[in-house]
Amino acid sequence: MNDMRDTGLTLNPKYDRDGLITAVVTDAANGQVLMLAHMNAQALALTVESGFAHFWSRSRQALWKKGETSGNMLQVVDVRIDCDQDAVWVIANAPGPACHTGQRSCFFRRVTPNGLEGVDAAI
């Protein structure tokens, strides 16, 4: 299953039927996963060119510069793409909360066999 898309150096994202790839954002400071969202081609290009993370909001069906309203923009340190080019990993500096709930990370609950439990912000 290795082909040029998997191992070559040509950007060739495998967009899904909605024209999107998945984007995971980690905190450059500590490797914590902050959020997961989606990008269309325009959002990916703007992220790479501007140095600030852009996404495609599936709920609003609109381009979304993260933090444009709240001020909590994500300053891009690095952008990686995975083997089959349907996901990107954005390493970013995050001055404030990434989550709409006010938590630093969207992943503030642990899944256990007995349901969810809250976790501290730090890993």
Next chain:
Amino acid sequence: MNDMRDTGLTLNPKYDRDGLITAVVTDAANGQVLMLAHMNAQALALTVESGFAHFWSRSRQALWKKGETSGNMLQVVDVRIDCDQDAVWVIANAPGPACHTGQRSCFFRRVTPNGLEGVDAAI
């Protein structure tokens, strides 16, 4: 937009039209993102209960215990779920490569304005 799903302690995954949520796996040793895959309800339950990461293979349309063939299983350290419960973050011990190309992480290429470039395995 805060509701019980976003902030409560009841597991209530928001599966997509294919019955899947997204799963991002990071290396417990260094926070590197190893891979991104998908889980259906069974894969999520098996991951939490067995302590080894399970996914749903969209290409094979089958449950997939990561590493069952290669031996490179992912030993689960922690499982988190995000605010809208459509993504999980699996923190895992990875004894071997997570990527089918033989790379430790699937995210072994950087996206630049001029195309892709290879990166070292370490962040």
